Amino acid sequence: MEDFKTELASDLSREIARDIAPNELKLFDDFKEKFVKNPEAFVTGKGQKTKDPMLGFAVPGADPFIIPTILSVVWIAIDFIIKTGGEAAIKKLGEKLAENTADKIIKTDQSQGKRPLTNEQIKELKQYAISQAKIEKINEKKFSLIFDAVIGKINQM
Amino acid sequence: MPNIEIRLNPFVYISETDIRFYLLILTAVLLPVFWIFFYGFTIVTFESDIFELESRYLLRFFIIAVLASVFPAVIYWRYSQEPKRIIKKMQLKKLDREKYPEECQSIDKILTETSVNNRIIWMYHPFDPSESAFTFGTTEVSYICLSGGLLTRTFTDDIESFKSIIRHELGHIINGDVPKAYLAVSASQILLTLIILPVAMIAAFGVLVVLGTIHGEGFTLLVSAVKPSSLLTYLNVLLYFLIFLTIIYLLRNQIIRVREFYADARVYDWGFSDNLIITLKKYTGLKSQFDILGKFHPEPEKRIEALKNNSGLFAQNLLVAFTAGFFYNLFPFFIFSLIIDYIFVGFFTHPDYGLRQVFGLVFIIDLISITFLMVAISSTFHRTLLKDIFTNHHRFFSLATVTDAITFSLTFGLGVQMSVLLTGVIIVLTTNIDRMEENLMGIFLNIIPYATSMFISLFFLMIFASLSIQTSYSKKDAMKNFFLFTCLSSILYIFNDLIAAHLFYNQLLGVVFFLFFSLIACVIIMNMRRNLHCPHCNEKLNNQNPLELSCPKCKKRLFSWAIYASLLNSV
Numbered sequence: 001m002e003d004f005k006t007e008l009a010s011d012l013s014r015e016i017a018r019d020i021a022p023n024e025l026k027l028f029d030d031f032k033e034k035f036v037k038n039p040e041a042f043v044t045g046k047g048q049k050t051k052d053p054m055l056g057f058a059v060p061g062a063d064p065f066i067i068p069t070i071l072s073v074v075w076i077a078i079d080f081i082i083k084t085g086g087e088a089a090i091k092k093l094g095e096k097l098a099e100n101t102a103d104k105i106i107k108t109d110q111s112q113g114k115r116p117l118t119n120e121q122i123k124e125l126k127q128y129a130i131s132q133a134k135i136e137k138i139n140e141k142k143f144s145l146i147f148d149a150v151i152g153k154i155n156q157m
Numbered sequence: 158m159p160n161i162e163i164r165l166n167p168f169v170y171i172s173e174t175d176i177r178f179y180l181l182i183l184t185a186v187l188l189p190v191f192w193i194f195f196y197g198f199t200i201v202t203f204e205s206d207i208f209e210l211e212s213r214y215l216l217r218f219f220i221i222a223v224l225a226s227v228f229p230a231v232i233y234w235r236y237s238q239e240p241k242r243i244i245k246k247m248q249l250k251k252l253d254r255e256k257y258p259e260e261c262q263s264i265d266k267i268l269t270e271t272s273v274n275n276r277i278i279w280m281y282h283p284f285d286p287s288e289s290a291f292t293f294g295t296t297e298v299s300y301i302c303l304s305g306g307l308l309t310r311t312f313t314d315d316i317e318s319f320k321s322i323i324r325h326e327l328g329h330i331i332n333g334d335v336p337k338a339y340l341a342v343s344a345s346q347i348l349l350t351l352i353i354l355p356v357a358m359i360a361a362f363g364v365l366v367v368l369g370t371i372h373g374e375g376f377t378l379l380v381s382a383v384k385p386s387s388l389l390t391y392l393n394v395l396l397y398f399l400i401f402l403t404i405i406y407l408l409r410n411q412i413i414r415v416r417e418f419y420a421d422a423r424v425y426d427w428g429f430s431d432n433l434i435i436t437l438k439k440y441t442g443l444k445s446q447f448d449i450l451g452k453f454h455p456e457p458e459k460r461i462e463a464l465k466n467n468s469g470l471f472a473q474n475l476l477v478a479f480t481a482g483f484f485y486n487l488f489p490f491f492i493f494s495l496i497i498d499y500i501f502v503g504f505f506t507h508p509d510y511g512l513r514q515v516f517g518l519v520f521i522i523d524l525i526s527i528t529f530l531m532v533a534i535s536s537t538f539h540r541t542l543l544k545d546i547f548t549n550h551h552r553f554f555s556l557a558t559v560t561d562a563i564t565f566s567l568t569f570g571l572g573v574q575m576s577v578l579l580t581g582v583i584i585v586l587t588t589n590i591d592r593m594e595e596n597l598m599g600i601f602l603n604i605i606p607y608a609t610s611m612f613i614s615l616f617f618l619m620i621f622a623s624l625s626i627q628t629s630y631s632k633k634d635a636m637k638n639f640f641l642f643t644c645l646s647s648i649l650y651i652f653n654d655l656i657a658a659h660l661f662y663n664q665l666l667g668v669v670f671f672l673f674f675s676l677i678a679c680v681i682i683m684n685m686r687r688n689l690h691c692p693h694c695n696e697k698l699n700n701q702n703p704l705e706l707s708c709p710k711c712k713k714r715l716f717s718w719a720i721y722a723s724l725l726n727s728v
């Protein structure tokens with residue numbers, strides 16, 4: 001289950017990154033590699049500190065990458081869904097994602113009329129995710145944007 | 158008179174920053190050899206009457222010889238391993254041509270434009286979001302690491318900045334900054350590691366004292382065997398290490414900051430300064446998050462200013478004066494202490510001996526030290542003279558340069574005395590603390606004789622260097638003249654410092670030496686001018702105003718090798 005969870009989080013994150021951070025997409029595999037090794041320890045912002053390197057160009061300050069935040073939020077969301085009894089929904093989401101990735105088209109599944117997350121669950125998830133985001137020091141504005149994208153993508157499937 | 162656009166060439170002569178890099182590395186090599194194995198190891202092992210006197214000296218000499226060769230080897234080994242360490246620590250990845258084809262194509266184009274043929278391995282740091290890059294490596298191979306931000310966002314959104322940043326990094330490689338900077342890092346790292354030795358000595362001493370208190374006589378005897386005074390020595394060693402580590406750290410950062418201007422100047426040479434200025438402008442006004450003492454880069458505003466007008470690179474740097482003065486005292490101190498004082502039983506500090514008895518040796522060691530340091534000083538002054546003559550149109554040099562020479566000389570004297578103070582404090586602390594006060598006063602009064610000797614040498618250098626650089630049309634001539642007048646200035650300094658100031662206590666003698674050396678230099682300059690040849694057609698040139706010289710045969714205008722000059726209108 002753990003491997004499946006990690007793989008799902010990676011694939012879903014890639015889809016979201018394709019939409020909201022296309023210019024970072026080439027780095028996705030590098031982040032994924034780090035994430036897969038230990039998802040729990042994958043803390044957003046870690047290793048992103050800008051230093052003044054010796055014999056470098058030195059540009060002070062930089063916006064952090066979005067991909068690690070996406071991976072973290074997706075991981076939190078999947079974790080939450082599983083903890084709240086949504087294991088089946090997650091498995092279905094994985095299958096859907098595999099199909100969609102194969103087709104390269106993301107389709108909205110209206111046939112069953114049931115989304116993986118209800119409005120109530122989304123509220124709960126947001127509360128939970130915010131508390132996790134604080135622990136992991138994720139930028140609040142970026143977090144909200146990414147959270148909405150993640151939920152949108154999950155429910156879209 | 159045609160309209161001539163003149164720009165000073167910042168890559169002339171020997172770089173003063175190179176000399177300071179070497180000083181830094183030398184210090185890191187000499188310091189541990191000097192302290193740890195004399196005050197630490199040898200006192201404990203060989204001062205206790207285990208060996209015969211002669212055997213003790215031989216052992217000391219053997220240890221010094223072995224260690225003096227081991228330290229450079231260890232530093233070099235660490236330096237050669239540095240790229241591997243950086244790649245592992247920062248989790249850098251090799252830039253894959255298949256994954257980043259467009260980026261690699263762009264890099265190839267830059268390499269063609271700049272004609273850089275060095276062996277470069279391109280890496281990237283996927284987790285660094287900044288728009289930056291840095292260079293590292295060894296003499297054999299250089300690595301350029303692009304940040305993830307540069308490789309993705311900047312390449313997509315601002316390709317010109319991407320190119321400018323890469324050109325700046327190539328500038329570091331072409332300027333030879335990589336091996337020197339990383340050797341300096343390696344040297345300071347080794348020194349930092351070695352600090353554990355005095356700390357361990359102090360700790361061991363502390364343990365013995367505690368054990369002695371608990372267990373009584375046996376341990377107390379052991380404590381007395383290692384001599385209680387050694388504890389003070391170990392503390393001094395620690396203090397020395399800390400002070401030198403700070404000096405090395407600050408000096409290294411300051412030198413590397415200066416090298417950034419030169420990397421930008423190289424981009425100017427390649428004809429891409431406008432693009433670099435645009436890139437740097439993106440970052441102006443941003444509050445730097447880096448602490449000034451710890452940071453390696455000057456503010457973007459200063460870099461833009463230097464790109465627009467590089468005369469700032471030709472200004473006096475008082476840190477050069479201070480560093481030169483500091484090491485002028487320090488190296489002979491190290492060498493004397495190592496060779497004479499500690500190997501040959503306090504020969505130099507013995508009351509029956511002194512400067513007069515070992516004058517020949519002092520002369521040679523000081524001359525070698527000052528000639529080495531004078532290269533950096535001379536380079537600084539040659540550049541100032543270039544600015545005076547070719548930018549500010551003075552016949553020889555400006556009054557401002559004379560004022561600079563006075564300030565420079567005083568700072569040099571201050572550097573010497575700070576070093577005396579540092580070495581003296583340690584000695585006084587170990588011998589007699591009451592002597593500190595009287596020594597302090599003497600130390601500050603002694604700035605004047607050193608400054609006077611230096612000023613006389615600088616004045617000599619300024620006169621004859623300004624005459625020679627105007628007619629040095631080729632690199633060969635320029636370098637020959639540079640070394641000639643640098644060596645003469647060094648010898649003049651030694652005559653003034655050792656003979657006039659310290660042997661005969663008469664600084665007026667310095668004026669006599671100055672006149673004598675000037676006479677020699679005049680003969681050299683006259684001879685040089687008689688044998689001037691056009692660098693283009695080798696035609697012999699007659700005595701003309703060197704600043705308005707053109708070849709009578711090929712009619713080409715002649716410019717000093719040390720400047721870039723282009724005619725806006727033809728002659």
